[in-house]
Amino acid sequence: MAAITNTTWFYFVYPLLLIGSIWLGAVIAKRQYHKKNIVWKPAGLETSVVAIFGLILSFTLNSSNTEYRNRTANLNAESDVAAQMRRESLFMDTVVRDEVKSYLIKFTAVHGEINDNHYTHQQLLDTIAIVNGDFVNYLLQLHKDSTANQKHVASLLRYHNQLCTHFYKNAFSYTERTPGTIMFLLIAGSLLIGLLVGFMNTFTQGYKSYLLPVLYTFITSLAILAICDMDNPKTGIIKPDTRNIQYMHERLLTSER
Numbered sequence: 001m002a003a004i005t006n007t008t009w010f011y012f013v014y015p016l017l018l019i020g021s022i023w024l025g026a027v028i029a030k031r032q033y034h035k036k037n038i039v040w041k042p043a044g045l046e047t048s049v050v051a052i053f054g055l056i057l058s059f060t061l062n063s064s065n066t067e068y069r070n071r072t073a074n075l076n077a078e079s080d081v082a083a084q085m086r087r088e089s090l091f092m093d094t095v096v097r098d099e100v101k102s103y104l105i106k107f108t109a110v111h112g113e114i115n116d117n118h119y120t121h122q123q124l125l126d127t128i129a130i131v132n133g134d135f136v137n138y139l140l141q142l143h144k145d146s147t148a149n150q151k152h153v154a155s156l157l158r159y160h161n162q163l164c165t166h167f168y169k170n171a172f173s174y175t176e177r178t179p180g181t182i183m184f185l186l187i188a189g190s191l192l193i194g195l196l197v198g199f200m201n202t203f204t205q206g207y208k209s210y211l212l213p214v215l216y217t218f219i220t221s222l223a224i225l226a227i228c229d230m231d232n233p234k235t236g237i238i239k240p241d242t243r244n245i246q247y248m249h250e251r252l253l254t255s256e257r
Contacts, residue, residue, distance in 0.1 A: 005183055005228045005231070005232075006177075006228070006231075006232050006235065008235075010228065011225055011228075014187070014221060014224060014225065015217060015221040017191060018190060018191065018194050018216075018217045018220060018221060019194075019213075019217055021191040021192070021194030021195045021198065022194045022195070022197055022198035022201075022213045022216070022217065023198060024195055024198065025194065025195040025196060025197060025198025025199035025200075025201075026198040026199065026201065026202050027198075028195075028198075028199055029198070029199045029200075029202040029203065030202060033202075033203075034202065040203055046196060046200065049193065049196070050193055050196075053186075053189045053190070053193055056182075056185065056186065056189070057186060057190075057220075057224075060178060060182055060186060060227055061223055061226060063178070064178060064226070064227045064230040064231055065230060067173065067176065067230065067231075068230045068233070068238060068240065070173065071173055071174070071233065071240035072240040072241045074166050074169055074170040074173070075111070075114075075166075075170060075240055075241070075242055075244060075245050076244045077166050078111065078163060078166035078167060078170070078245060079108075079244040079245040079247075079248045081162045081163050081166065082104050082107065082108060082159075082163060082245070082248055083248060084159060085100060085156065085159035085160075085163070086100065086101065086104055086252070088155060088156075088159070089101070089156070090257060092152050096142065096152060096156075097257070099135075099138055100156065101252060101255070103131065103134075103135040103138075104248075105249065105252045105253060106131045107128070107131055107132075107163065107167075108245050108246075108248050108249035108252065110124065110127050110128050110131060111128070111167060111170075111242075112242055112245050112246045114170070114171070114174065114240075114242065115233060115234060115239045115240065115242055116234070117234045117235050121171070121174065121175055124171060125171065128167060128171075132160070132164060135160065136160070139153050139156060139157055139160070170240075174233055176231075177231045177232070178227060178231050183227075183228075186224060186227070187224065190220050190224060193216075194213075194216065194217070194220075197212060197213055197216050198213060201213060226238070
């Protein structure tokens with residue numbers, strides 16, 4: 001399902017499919033009931049079906065929103081760790097302090113572009129692996145040069161590990177999607193309920209009442225498309241907020257210490 005819902009054309013085709021399902025429901029009612037003068041009576045289960053669909057939709061929307069907030073929280077936590085690492089390095093030797101600053105500038109530059117659609121997931125991982133590898137090699141060399149630096153190495157390595165934890169947690173969360181089975185259930189269910197809306201609307205509101213179909217199409221389309229959008233932060237409109245880590249990057253570039 002991700003191959004379908006991640007495409008741009010899905011954002012245009014899906015609302016049209018909803019409208020088509022409502023129209024089809026109205027056509028079925030007209031041909032099978034109105035033309036034959038058959039009166040349809042609701043069985044009482046229609047409301048339950050719609051309610052079950054609404055629960056599934058709201059649960060999935062809430063899950064996507066939680067994942068979106070977690071991505072932003074990880075970015076903020078990562079920025080906090082970088083700031084702590086920077087402040088502690090100010091009390092170290094000038095050479096060490098400059099090396100830490102250089103590392104953090106490169107690190108925040110990479111993660112500040114995590115929402116860039118032209119920066120693929122693999123490119124992001126490869127670039128940060130080089131940055132981290134160079135810094136770890138520096139720490140290893142620093143550890144060998146002097147026993148006096150071992151305390152600094154231990155402190156910097158602790159911050160480095162925390163940065164890596166937040167980074168990889170966030171980077172791989174960008175590839176997570178709502179399970180295909182759930183998305184199929186939501187899309188198929190919304191189309192079937194659209195069929196039911198179109199069918200029932202001809203009996204309860206008459207042919208010229210468009211309020212219920214319009215509301216259903218509008219609300220359901222927004223909810224489904226919002227789920228798809230938050231599932232794909234690189235190409236979607238709703239993206240995690242990277243201002244914190246970008247601000248950290250700018251501060252490092254302009255800092256004279």
